């Protein structure tokens with residue numbers, strides 16, 4: 041009887057101890073205190089609340105998954121009802137909060153971020169639509185979200201730009217990204233601006249597109265050089281910002297190697313066991329005319345600005361991965377995961393024979 045009473049007391053005191061908050065549980069962001077509790081993992085609570093604008097896109101789903109997995113509550117603003125369904129299951133019950141929003145409505149933006157201590161802006165579009173041109177979505181949209189976040193007293197603002205963002209670029213998309221950086225800095229001076237290069241992954245517009253539309257990657261005789269980066273590496277870098285008190289500045293996130301379209305087309309062909317495309321090289325002027333016509337027939341098709349971008353090499357700036365504690369992976373390490381589905385059934389179980397040898401110009405420079 042005595043033994044069982046003392047066991048009961050020990051158990052009670054253990055529970056009380058577990059419930060007590062220690063100082064290390066109380067972390068303060070710029071102006072909002074938050075309390076971390078629970079074991080690490082999906083059922084934990086880091087105490088952070090993050091809003092991810094653009095969460096329904098390619099990069100967004102991986103960022104939401106990483107944040108939710110570590111126990112951060114994530115507000116997921118969406119436009120179309122079905123576009124957020126896959127996000128809801130990424131976190132524990134109540135940790136993923138979908139909210140409908142419109143980029144034109146300040147009040148809805150404010151509702152989405154008023155309880156958050158970190159806001160991510162991943163909103164962007166690589167082609168223009170009837171309602172939004174490049175500046176409206178990439179630059180003015182970013183400015184609007186950054187201003188509302190600043191007014192609401194949000195601690196951290198992270199904006200995703202592009203490695204090739206430049207005011208002097210022949211591409212309107214890259215110019216709008218450069219403008220977005222200026223407007224975001226003006227509205228939220230302590231903003232973290234990240235500039236990834238083109239990303240690959242399950243839903244990418246690089247490997248998938250090369251496997252189906254090789255002809256449009258042969259523009260410029262496939263000599264254009266890019267620095268592809270794994271979407272999971274970019275998502276991890278973004279997720280790591282949550283645990284930093286502040287990281288103001290602009291940071292480049294290119295892939296570790298500079299590779300030509302020719303090499304990447306060879307890689308796709310080798311991994312999928314599909315013969316290399318024998319399609320002719322389409323001259324730039326013809327491609328532009330076809331792209332303009334395609335916009336009127338099918339949407340979204342290759343846009344004229346995308347044709348222009350296929351002639352622009354990625355800039356040769358060093359990566360800032362060390363600031364985020366991430367080391368980017370090589371594309372050859374993951375290509376099979378994303379390209380296996382393009383193999384014909386005859387070849388499905390054959391072993392992989394790759395990579396094709398890189399040319400000396402395809403430098404291996406760890407960023």
Ligand SMILES: NC(=O)c1ccc[n+]([C@@H]2O[C@H](COP(=O)([O-])OP(=O)(O)OC[C@H]3O[C@@H](n4cnc5c(N)ncnc54)[C@H](OP(=O)(O)O)[C@@H]3O)[C@@H](O)[C@H]2O)c1
Nearest residue numbers: 094095096097098099119143162163164200236237238239
């Ligand atoms: N993917 C890349 O290779 C790459 C490389 C460098 C930089 N980036 C940049 O990284 C960010 C995320 O890229 P991503 O590949 O994830 O893009 P994505 O798949 O095209 O997703 C874009 C996101 O922005 C939202 N969006 C677009 N137009 C909008 C509008 N008018 N109003 C409200 N929301 C709008 C989309 O919402 P809906 O689902 O409702 O349309 C979606 O959630 C973008 O800023 C992009 O420019 C991407």
